[in-house]
Amino acid sequence: MNFIHPRLFEPGQAWQGLDVAKFDGVTVRVHWTDQPYRWHVNDGQEVFVVLQGAVRMYHRAGEAETVREMGPGDICTFAEGDEHRAVPDGPAHVLVIEREGSI
Template identity: 35%
Template sequence: MTEKTATPTVSITDAIAALSGPFQPQDLTVVNDTVVRVAQLLGEFPWHHHDEDELFLCWDGTFRIELEGRSPVVLTAGEMFVVPRGVEHRPVADEPAHVLLIERPETKQYGN
């Protein structure tokens, strides 16, 4: 049996404070085949889609995820939503908000 080394504790608050600006995600840790990222949202991100699901967990503030052909989903602190693979979407925040993203490491920020 191989002994696994514990990963260091990650402070989400510190990671948010170190962000360089809106839509500049920072990787926090890798879990199995996924990566946990944190990002600030402010304004409108371009429309895009991914070939895999994308999980949004609102850490603070409020933002919406606009979805092609569907009603927008509004998230507040502590709420999460999964955008299904292939769905055109864009996050929009009228005021600064922070999000945790759980996705595959190869997921491209601007979609496929």
């Protein structure tokens, strides 16, 4: 058994991840951040869960851009090829589930 307290993970470098599990080509990581992440497209599906803090999640589809406010317990998913960006409002812990090696 592995027990993790995400709130205790503060590496001091934005978006550094703590590996929770790897299985069948999928990674599960806790990330700490206080900085925006760049616009990007994953090479597979992604699940993004806010554990602590607040995050604005931006999504682009063609020329349309949407933003959603996320708080603890909120979950969003992205399909392969979805362009998106996460912008925290202060420090945040997030759980990310994605294809191993994805950006």
